[in-house]
Amino acid sequence: MEKRLVRHSSSTIVTSERFKQFYEHVFGNGPTYVTIYNTTSLPFTGSQSFLPTDGPVRIVYLGTFNYWHPMDEVARVTAQAARQLGPERVELFVYTLPKFHDMVRETFGAIDCARLTVDYVRYEDLPGALADKHIGVSVVRPTPSSRIASPIKVADYVASGLVPLMNEGIGDFDEHFRSNKSGILYGFGEDVDLGGLEEVSTVTNRQIYDVVSQAEALKRLTPVLERLRHD
Known part of the structure; x- marks a missing residue:
């Protein structure tokens, strides 16, 4: 049919x-x-040209958890990022449905970081919730169907000027993030390397926003x- x-x-x-x-x-x-x-309705609020060299670094995961978005992989990625950035600087934020909150606190509570916040944020409140964040995590289990997907959370991160930290091979924008050094890509289930983070600039991600708005x-x-x- x-x-x-x-x-x-x-x-x-x-x-x-x-x-x-x-x-x-x-x-x-x-x-x-x-x-x-899959579009974002968030306004484009400008791009940050670099991450802060001192003070807190705020990492956010936005969305649900299921087979395609496994909680253990999100926690593993954020734990590695926190370890490399310096646990004393890293503040983790997980914005998800209330039914996941207890499990998130249990799973992410083992991560060495300065602060863990678990909350539910309505979509209309996202601009304020993302305004002071620096890195946005997107994890999608690679499958034939997900490889051709268009993750909404990536569009929201781009609109808000966050540095996307995401596994490669999902959707259309890997080459943009690589060639412009405007995102951090890693292989699903593999180690995350933030070694070039000081060179990352999200300024060119306006080009992505212009097609996902x-x-x-x-x-x-x-x-x-x-x-x-x-x-």
């Missing part, structure tokens, strides 16, 4: 260029695909809706 629907559609919306390439390979019908990323999504969606009106 999926093949029939895609091959006979006038437009098929996908959430990444990788997704588009996959569908083109499997179904053909290339010109009909429209890439609309709601304004850009509406711009790309409008021609699709216009075609539907006239079909």
Whole structure:
């Protein structure tokens, strides 16, 4: 059924260029695909050009926990980051659903850091919650479906000027983060290396924001809706 629907559609919306390439390979019908990323509704609040050289470094994980977002991997990554940055400087923030709070406190409580905060933040309150953070963690278990995904939390981190700390191979932006030194990539299940962190600058991540913003999504969606009106 999926093949029939895609091959006979006038437009098929996908959430990444990788997704588009996959569908083109499997179904053909290339010109009909429209890439609309999972968007952020947060305003772009500017990019930090560097992390603080002294004072606290605030690391945040935003989102849920499940098979695709395993808590033990998020904790492992943040623990390694805290150890390399200096536990006495690192403040960890985990913003997730209340049902996970006890498990998060138990799991992350073993991490050597200056402070651990576990809370639930409504989406409309995210700008304030992320305003003083420095590094945003995104962990997605690599699977055939997740490799073509478009993680919303990465878009929110980019909008807020945070340095993304994420496992490679998920979505479209790895090459941007590498070539511009505007994010930290690691292999899922492998060690995190913050050795080049002093060179990281998120200034160029405005280019990513420009394609994951709601304004850009509406711009790309409008021609699709216009075609539907006239079909």
